[in-house]
Amino acid sequence: MNKAQLVAVVAEKTETKKQAQDIVDLILDSVKESLKKREQVAISGFGTFKIKETKARMGRNPKTGESIQISAKKKVAFRVSKELKESIL
Numbered sequence: 001m002n003k004a005q006l007v008a009v010v011a012e013k014t015e016t017k018k019q020a021q022d023i024v025d026l027i028l029d030s031v032k033e034s035l036k037k038r039e040q041v042a043i044s045g046f047g048t049f050k051i052k053e054t055k056a057r058m059g060r061n062p063k064t065g066e067s068i069q070i071s072a073k074k075k076v077a078f079r080v081s082k083e084l085k086e087s088i089l
Contacts, residue, residue: 001030003024006024007021007089035049041057044081045077045081045083047079047081050076050077052076053073054074054075057069057070061072
C-alpha cells in the first residue's frame with residue numbers, strides 16, 4: 001500500500017478525498033516532527049518508531065580491500081507491536 005492507496009481507504013470513511021488527504025498528511029507530519037525532536041512515537045497495537053544512532057566504525061571497501069572510516073549516523077527504527085505481529089503471522 002502506498003500513500004495514495006492509504007488516502008483512498010481513509011476517503012471511504014470521511015466526507016471527501018481532500019479531507020482524507022489532510023488527515024493522512026497531518027498524521028505523517030506529526031510522526032516526522034516527533035522523530036526530528038528525537039521523541040519516540042508509539043502507536044498502540046501497531047508499533048514504535050524511534051531514532052537510533054550508529055557509532056563511527058572502520059569498514060572495508062569490498063572492491064579494493066582498502067580500509068575506510070564509516071561516519072556515525074542516525075536512522076529511523078521501527079519495532080512491530082505484539083498485537084500486529086500476532087495478527088499477521
